[in-house]
Amino acid sequence: MKNKIQVQPVMDALEIIGGKWKFPILYSLCGGKKRFKDLLEDIGKITPKMLSSELKSLECNGLVSRKAIATVPVTVEYELTEYGETLEPLLRHIQAWGINHRKKIIDSIK
């Protein structure tokens, strides 16, 4: 049983931050406050509808905060909360692994 329990926290974490888009959104916010259109541009392949629903989920789980700024028209900024920032080391690990993986693939083609 001991080992089985150790996998469950991984699945618990993925319930909150798993899926195709949450890691890229969170990683983009590691770079500081972002507006909706900045996030769309950073991530590229995500639809506005999907980005909006993923941001709501991240907000609901206390990882991202949303602030409306009284410009005309209103602008909305998203930011990692303090709790969201606890993910930064993990996100940087994934990014570094991704860079290394791409290099490994390119080297293997040469």
Next chain:
Amino acid sequence: MKNKIQVQPVMDALEIIGGKWKFPILYSLCGGKKRFKDLLEDIGKITPKMLSSELKSLECNGLVSRKAIATVPVTVEYELTEYGETLEPLLRHIQAWGINHRKKIIDSIK
């Protein structure tokens, strides 16, 4: 453009290790060699068919090795490759985050 490029490696990594089951499978293998039934038991909610297809994908990407042992009947063992072991720090981060998240939720209910 600079920031857009930084998100791409996260998406590249998730192409290889993303989805609901690969992180739990990889994490279970951090504990050493495992047989198919051990992995099924560790992860619990995964079907044999899904586990088999995810293991094939991880094998194909050089993260997991598969060894058939000449017992009767034959037994098959799965193990992280050296390249798969480069994911260990990341997997431990996810697990630790999951433990902390569960605690945070329980504390908030008390």
